[in-house]
Amino acid sequence: xxxxxxxxxxxxxxxxxxxxxxxxxxxxxxxxxxxxxxxxxxxxxxxxxxxxxxxxxxxxxxxxxxxxxxxxxxxxxxxxxxxxxxxxxxxxxxxxxxxxxxxxxxxxxxxxxxxxxxxxxxxxxxxxxxxxxxxxxx
Amino acid sequence: xxxxxxxxxxxxxxxxxxxxxxxxxxxxxxxxxxxxxxxxxxxxxxxxxxxxxxxxxxxxxxxxxxxxxxxxxxxxxxxxxxxxxxxxxxxxxxxxxxxxxxxxxxxxxxxxxxxxxxxxxxxxxxxxxxxxxxxxxxxxxxxxxxxxxxxxxxxxxxxxxxxxxxxxxxxxxxxxxxxxxxxxxxxxxxxxxxxxxxxxxxxxxxxxxxxxxxxxxxxxxxxxxxxxxxxxxxxxxxxxxxxxxxxxxxxxxxxxxxxxxxxxxxxxxxxxxxxxxxxxxxxxxxxxxxxxxxxxxxxxxxxxxxxxxxxxxxxxxxxxxxxxxxxxxxxxxxxxxxxxxxxxxxxxxxxxxxxxxxxxxxxxxxxxxxxxxxxxxxxxxxxxxxxxxxxxxxxxxxxxxxxxxxxxxxxxxxxxxxxxxxxxxxxxxxxxxxxxxxxxxxxxxxxxxxxxxxxxxxxxxxxxxxxxxxxxxxxxxxxxxxxxxxxxxxxxxxxxxxxxxxxxxxxxxxxxxxxxxxxxxxxxxxxxxxxxxxxxxxxxxxxxxxxxxxxxxxxxxxxxxxxxxxxx
Numbered sequence: 018x019x020x021x022x023x024x025x026x027x028x029x030x031x032x033x034x035x036x037x038x039x040x041x042x043x044x045x046x047x048x049x050x051x052x053x054x055x056x057x058x059x060x061x062x063x064x065x066x067x068x069x070x071x072x073x074x075x076x077x078x079x080x081x082x083x084x085x086x087x088x089x090x091x092x093x094x095x096x097x098x099x100x101x102x103x104x105x106x107x108x109x110x111x112x113x114x115x116x117x118x119x120x121x122x123x124x125x126x127x128x129x130x131x132x133x134x135x136x137x138x139x140x141x142x143x144x145x146x147x148x149x150x151x152x153x154x155x
Numbered sequence: 156x157x158x159x160x161x162x163x164x165x166x167x168x169x170x171x172x173x174x175x176x177x178x179x180x181x182x183x184x185x186x187x188x189x190x191x192x193x194x195x196x197x198x199x200x201x202x203x204x205x206x207x208x209x210x211x212x213x214x215x216x217x218x219x220x221x222x223x224x225x226x227x228x229x230x231x232x233x234x235x236x237x238x239x240x241x242x243x244x245x246x247x248x249x250x251x252x253x254x255x256x257x258x259x260x261x262x263x264x265x266x267x268x269x270x271x272x273x274x275x276x277x278x279x280x281x282x283x284x285x286x287x288x289x290x291x292x293x294x295x296x297x298x299x300x301x302x303x304x305x306x307x308x309x310x311x312x313x314x315x316x317x318x319x320x321x322x323x324x325x326x327x328x329x330x331x332x333x334x335x336x337x338x339x340x341x342x343x344x345x346x347x348x349x350x351x352x353x354x355x356x357x358x359x360x361x362x363x364x365x366x367x368x369x370x371x372x373x374x375x376x377x378x379x380x381x382x383x384x385x386x387x388x389x390x391x392x393x394x395x396x397x398x399x400x401x402x403x404x405x406x407x408x409x410x411x412x413x414x415x416x417x418x419x420x421x422x423x424x425x426x427x428x429x430x431x432x433x434x435x436x437x438x439x440x441x442x443x444x445x446x447x448x449x450x451x452x453x454x455x456x457x458x459x460x461x462x463x464x465x466x467x468x469x470x471x472x473x474x475x476x477x478x479x480x481x482x483x484x485x486x487x488x489x490x491x492x493x494x495x496x497x498x499x500x501x502x503x504x505x506x507x508x509x510x511x512x513x514x515x516x517x518x519x520x521x522x523x524x525x526x527x528x529x530x531x532x533x534x535x536x537x538x539x540x541x542x543x544x545x546x547x548x549x550x551x552x553x554x555x556x557x558x559x560x561x562x563x564x565x566x567x568x569x570x571x572x573x574x575x576x577x578x579x580x581x582x583x584x585x586x587x588x589x590x591x592x593x594x595x596x597x598x599x600x601x602x603x604x605x606x607x608x609x610x611x612x613x614x615x616x617x618x619x620x621x622x623x624x625x626x627x628x629x630x631x632x633x634x635x636x637x638x639x640x641x642x643x644x645x646x647x648x649x650x651x652x653x654x655x656x657x658x659x660x661x662x663x664x665x666x667x668x669x670x671x672x673x674x675x676x677x678x679x680x681x682x683x684x685x686x687x688x689x690x691x692x693x694x695x696x697x698x699x700x701x702x703x704x705x706x707x708x709x710x711x712x713x714x715x716x717x718x719x720x721x722x723x
Contacts (some may be wrong), residue, residue: 028679033292035365038406038492038615041723045616058721059365060288084276085531085648086291116530116645133494134529138623150674 024149026077027070029057031094034084039112039134045077046138046143063094070107077145082113083134088122095127102145110146112136158215158568159207168208172277179203196450196627198617199573205565210679213568218463222558223518224478226466227558228459228571230517231482236555241513242520243545244486245538246323248273248298251659257296259313261535266542269520271321272309274331275295280328281368281707284656293653296532297323301660301704303697306334307341318345320351321396326368328355329377329690330706333697336389340698352393352442352486355381358419358598362607363401365719368707371602373714377689379426383488384690386437393442395423396486402491403446406615408457409457410444410574414581415607417449417465418592421582421594424473434473438480446490446518447509454509456570458485458516464575487513488522494529497631499642502526507544514554515561521545527642534646603634605722612723661700667700675699676709683713 018147028044030037037059044056070078078098084091091111098104104127111123112132120131130144159167193201202209213219225235232238244330245267247258275297277289283301284293293299300306310320315338319448321528324331332353338344357374360367367374382394389411399407407415420441425436445455445461465483468476489509493504506523513521523541525533534542549555582594588606589596601607621627628634675696682692689710696706 033280033282033288034291035276035279037719038404038612041612042406042616042619044723045612046619056721056723058719060719084292085295089291089474091394114529114531133496137633138619 021052022079024052024145025073025075026054026079026145027057027066027073028054028079029061029066030046030059030081031063031066032083032084032086034086035059036083036113037081039077040081041084043081043138043141045111049085051141052145054094058097058151061104063090063097066094067097067101068105071101071103073097074131076149077106077108077110079110080106081094082111082115085114087111087113087115089117089122091128092126108142108145109144158210158213158219158563159294161211164207164211167206171204171206171208176397190723192544194621194626195453196448196618197453198621199408199411199453203645205569207225207563207565210572211568213366213572213603219562219568223293226463229480230464230528230561231462231484231519235517235558236549237558239664240549240555241266241518241545242269242319243542244269244271244321244520245328245522246273246321246456246488246608247538249532249646249655250294250298250649251417252300252305254649254652256309256536257314258310258538259309261312262538262542263318265539266327266546267318270313271522272323274324275299276366278327278331278703279324279366279368280490281330281703281711283702283704284653284660289655293656295648295653296612297525299652299656300331300334301656301702302700303337304663304700305659306366306519307338310335310338311567313344314337316348320349322351322563323368325354325357325360325364326377327703327707328353328357328555329381329693330703331384332381332392332699333690333693334703337697346389347391350388350391352396354396354398356398356419356625358422358602359398359401359416361509361602362415362611363398363403363405363407367717369710369714370422370717373710374717375422375426375599376714377710378510379430380424380688380690382423382427382437382440382468382529383432383688386440390440392440394437396442396444397423398443398444400446400488400490402611403448404490405611406492407611408614408620409448409450409453410577410612411610412583413457413461413574413578414466415572416443416445417461417468417584417610418594418601420465421472421596424469425593425595426592434469435473435477435480438469438475439477440481443483443485443486445485447487447513448490449493449505449509451508451512452567452570454512455516455576456567457574457583458487458513459562459567459571460516460557460574461485461519463571464578466548486517486520486522487518489513489590491524491528491700494524494526495629496529498636498640499530500640501630501636502529502546503516503540505639506541509549510544510548511552511554514548516558526572526643530642531646531648534642534644536643547721598667605720608720608722648673649721651682663700672696672701672705673700676701679706679709680712683710714717
């Protein structure tokens with residue numbers, strides 16, 4: 018058995034949105050599943066998230082938005098991700114109130130997984146493990 | 156006088172034991188129960204049956220009593236809904252003030268009896284629509300209000316001296332209320348005739364809702380400035396709506412909701428006392444706001460427990476003598492977090508059940524969350540259905556005919572006792588953190604050391620875990636919903652509203668007398684530094700068309716900023 022370093026996950030909320038129940042539950046669940054979780058809190062800027070992910074060599078960035086501002090804010094985040102050439106290096110996930118109709122547009126700008134409210138913790142955890150095992154990100 | 160004759164209770168206990176030994180045992184041998192344990196939504200274990208033996212010391216006069224009489228377990232008024240049904244108060248707010256004003260007129264035309272305003276995130280957190288952090292959120296989840304002129308647009312053509320108004324805002328509450336008072340001056344409505352509520356519950360912002368704009372102590376100071384100012388100048392205004400709703404939405408249990416929320420209430424009472432006000436003066440204008448979850452009996456008991464405990468605290472601990480100062484009058488809202496995306500129309504059934512619990516719990520006003528809110532902010536149709544839910548419960552079911560119809564139920568009385576005890580235990584824990592200096596000191600400590608947030612977050616996780624483990628079944632989450640259809644027609648957000656609001660704000664900034672605005676803001680800074688009541692200065696700044704962001708900015712200059720600690 019090889020011992021590898023645990024999956025590093027950076028979680029944050031962008032913008033002014035205060036709905037943080039979901040992301041805190043996910044933080045606890047991923048930590049329980051053995052991942053190394055950093056929750057940066059609310060009102061974080063895209064630059065701060067990407068800085069932290071880069072500094073800590075994170076495998077996953079998880080953003081939670083229930084403010085309806087997911088399109089402009091995720092576009093800004095992906096712009097920073099691209100500027101740092103991190104696309105494909107870090108799995109980018111989004112959770113929250115995301116209408117089904119917006120999913121495609123988000124995937125097009127490079128969001129790897131969208132988990133609307135009501136998603137199961139098991140599914141999120143499995144998604145991370147599968148995508149990391151597939152080598153979708155290095 | 157204990158509720159049950161001791162001998163009769165003893166007999167009932169003996170009969171219960173015999174029944175357990177006989178009928179029950181035989182049945183269980185044939186067919187065991189479906190679950191090993193039966194839990195409420197809050198994780199409280201529930202017994203098979205409740206009997207007089209579950210409330211051996213319950214005293215009718217001192218624990219239950221009569222509506223409108225201490226300790227108000229059965230209701231705050233002697234005639235309750237027989238005099239007047241609860242206020243149907245659906246919250247609304249989106250886009251610009253003009254758009255929300257249209258929705259208000261629609262609601263008033265469809266049976267709504269009071270108004271309630273939802274503000275967008277920039278307004279809630281004290282930033283102007285022009286601020287970079289506001290991008291994409293202007294008018295998105297609530298209405299955008301930047302200046303007193305927006306407030307005038309919001310209530311244009313609405314008789315604010317007749318319709319009661321609720322402003323759901325916290326750290327900038329003092330600013331938005333000042334905007335409203337400035338609007339009242341403009342339309343010639345005396346402040347004394349205004350009826351309504353400003354949420355103004357600064358402490359809960361650090362564990363529920365999380366739309367803080369100032370650090371705990373500065374925000375608390377603003378809350379108390381509103382209490383002090385309104386007690387003297389706007390006598391019919393409810394100065395704080397002490398809120399458990401957001402704590403519950405954040406994932407707390409029912410017991411935590413009562414415990415943390417009443418602890419907030421106690422902290423405000425202690426602040427009023429520090430300012431030389433008597434609890435009889437400002438106590439009657441403190442009101443509460445609770446969420447109502449799916450567990451029907453637990454919710455009814457929770458509301459009864461909150462009412463009784465608050466009355467006891469106000470009378471016994473803080474020395475209130477006016478019964479009105481002991482009343483836990485409250486607004487309720489069915490919980491948005493219980494709404495499920497899949498099979499949205501099922502949410503009508505959830506809303507009805509929760510609304511029924513709120514009514515049987517004796518609510519003073521009610522908002523039923525829209526069935527489509529797991530998708531977006533509610534459509535007009537969803538709000539119409541929420542109002543219809545309230546009309547049908549109020550007019551067709553007969554539940555409003557008698558007061559506290561569940562009172563005296565062995566189960567309800569036992570649950571009421573349990574929740575009151577649990578809440579009191581949380582209050583004691585918080586008070587202990589203040590090193591013997593009261594609940595106010597304890598609240599600051601419990602916020603600063605993360606205790607409250609951690610407790611809630613653990614409860615939220617436990618609840619989610621029970622859904623993941625299929626222990627608590629929710630249709631559309633872990634119970635498959637066949638052929639679910641999307642809600643009929645969702646609210647459609649108009650992306651141009653942000654631009655419109657920004658243009659409006661720029662126009663106001665351009666037109667105003669900026670020297671006067673600047674002077675008003677500087678006077679406010681001085682007052683905040685000098686420990687004066689800031690509200691007269693914020694009113695002056697409002698009249699001078701200072702923006703919300705500028706006024707909150709002046710307060711941030713004095714009290715500092717707050718950063719989310721990221722506790723989970």
